[in-house]
Amino acid sequence: MNAREKFHAVMSFQDSASNMKTEFGYWAGTLRRWFKEGLLRREGIPEDRLDGDLVRGGDPISPDSDELVDRNVMPQLQLDSYLAKFPVDLSPPLEPELLEENSHYRVLRDRYGITKKQVKDNAATHFNLEHPIKNREDFYRYTEQYDRDVERRLPQNIDVLQSYLRDRVFPVRLGGNPYGFSFFPRYLMGDVQYMLTLYDDPGLIKEFNRFFLDFLMECWSLILERFDIDCVFVLEDMAYRGGSMISPQMFEEFMAPYYRELVYFVRGFGVEYVFVDCDGLVEELIPLWVETGVNGLFPIEAVNDIVAIREAYPQLRMMGGVDKKRLFTSRREYIDGELHRLEPVLKSGGYVPHIDHAVSQDISWESFTYYRQRLNDIIDDTGS
Numbered sequence: 001m002n003a004r005e006k007f008h009a010v011m012s013f014q015d016s017a018s019n020m021k022t023e024f025g026y027w028a029g030t031l032r033r034w035f036k037e038g039l040l041r042r043e044g045i046p047e048d049r050l051d052g053d054l055v056r057g058g059d060p061i062s063p064d065s066d067e068l069v070d071r072n073v074m075p076q077l078q079l080d081s082y083l084a085k086f087p088v089d090l091s092p093p094l095e096p097e098l099l100e101e102n103s104h105y106r107v108l109r110d111r112y113g114i115t116k117k118q119v120k121d122n123a124a125t126h127f128n129l130e131h132p133i134k135n136r137e138d139f140y141r142y143t144e145q146y147d148r149d150v151e152r153r154l155p156q157n158i159d160v161l162q163s164y165l166r167d168r169v170f171p172v173r174l175g176g177n178p179y180g181f182s183f184f185p186r187y188l189m190g191d192v193q194y195m196l197t198l199y200d201d202p203g204l205i206k207e208f209n210r211f212f213l214d215f216l217m218e219c220w221s222l223i224l225e226r227f228d229i230d231c232v233f234v235l236e237d238m239a240y241r242g243g244s245m246i247s248p249q250m251f252e253e254f255m256a257p258y259y260r261e262l263v264y265f266v267r268g269f270g271v272e273y274v275f276v277d278c279d280g281l282v283e284e285l286i287p288l289w290v291e292t293g294v295n296g297l298f299p300i301e302a303v304n305d306i307v308a309i310r311e312a313y314p315q316l317r318m319m320g321g322v323d324k325k326r327l328f329t330s331r332r333e334y335i336d337g338e339l340h341r342l343e344p345v346l347k348s349g350g351y352v353p354h355i356d357h358a359v360s361q362d363i364s365w366e367s368f369t370y371y372r373q374r375l376n377d378i379i380d381d382t383g384s
Helices: 003-011 028-035 073-077 136-143 158-166 183-189 191-200 202-224 248-254 256-267 286-292 306-312 332-348 365-383
Strands: 025-027 054-056 097-101 105-109 115-119 127-130 172-175 231-235 273-277 296-298 317-322 351-355
Touching: 003 351, 025 028, 028 054, 028 365, 073 365, 136 202, 172 202, 183 191, 183 202, 191 202, 202 248, 202 256, 231 256, 248 256, 248 286, 256 273, 256 286, 273 317, 306 317, 306 332, 317 332, 332 351, 332 365
Parallel strands: 172 231, 231 273, 273 296, 296 317, 317 351
Antiparallel strands: 025 054, 097 105, 105 115, 115 127
16 A cells, blocks of 8 residues: 555554554754764755754655655655645745844745744754734735735646646645644734734734635635645644643634634535644643544644543544654663553554654654664554
């Protein structure tokens, strides 16, 4: 079975399905470290890419894609391609501008109008310095930059891409960064301004989600009419290790109506699997998402009890779940213990195990290869 066939077999809970042997991705700095520790360099990382840039763990979405994808770990450890992300531009779009640069960092304004500082010499998260929307007037000025010519937001080689993806061997997802009903307004407003606006001008948040959901569906309808999409991702990142950033009441008021509409929309095109991408402790959010029709979660960070989640939601699809911190050490019993913890969930179906986010530079090539070979063996035993 190829990666796409395995994805659908696992997500449909087929008995004895061959699971995917896959990873979401790696920081560029991780692969640079591993090249020095034994990873065969089939293709290097371009020098202008920062250590914190994501190298996706799968095949490119198209032959001419400039996206960083893994061409080193997959063949050496015989891994399957992860889900490729279908390209669609939801920015105004603005012209990117480099504002400042030195040997340690660079400051730029991106296509969304966000001013950000990117550190060069490690995989640190970038800092957002200024956001384009601070109030209702900013929102109206911002949205005026969007026209209804959504065709131009699709890949220019759309006909070639359609032919290329028709017989693909890897799954394709639609959505993800930066779109979500909490994430996108926070992305354009900043966390603090978003939280204040929930109280000071709740109607603005609803207008925001209404405008962008309509725009998203208009763009996506052109894609879903022409492409067989395997699943949809909605990015939220609305929780930390202590729990949700907003209350269940706020979720119901500001997010749930738009989730229900989006789920109904994509199911109309035959897309069965709708995943939420959310870091942090999400256990209190799961019933809220499930009630709206969401049936998948990623990356299930280790702060969550994935075994308890499976017991409470036996039909919930999940991806991720492996505690990356267990690989920070060379002690193999830590890795064995983590895989033993996850094995019952893997055997229950509907679950693709991999490290609970991109693989960081804290993990040695030795630890990663041991973990991945042990997990591959468990997958082989489960599917036999």
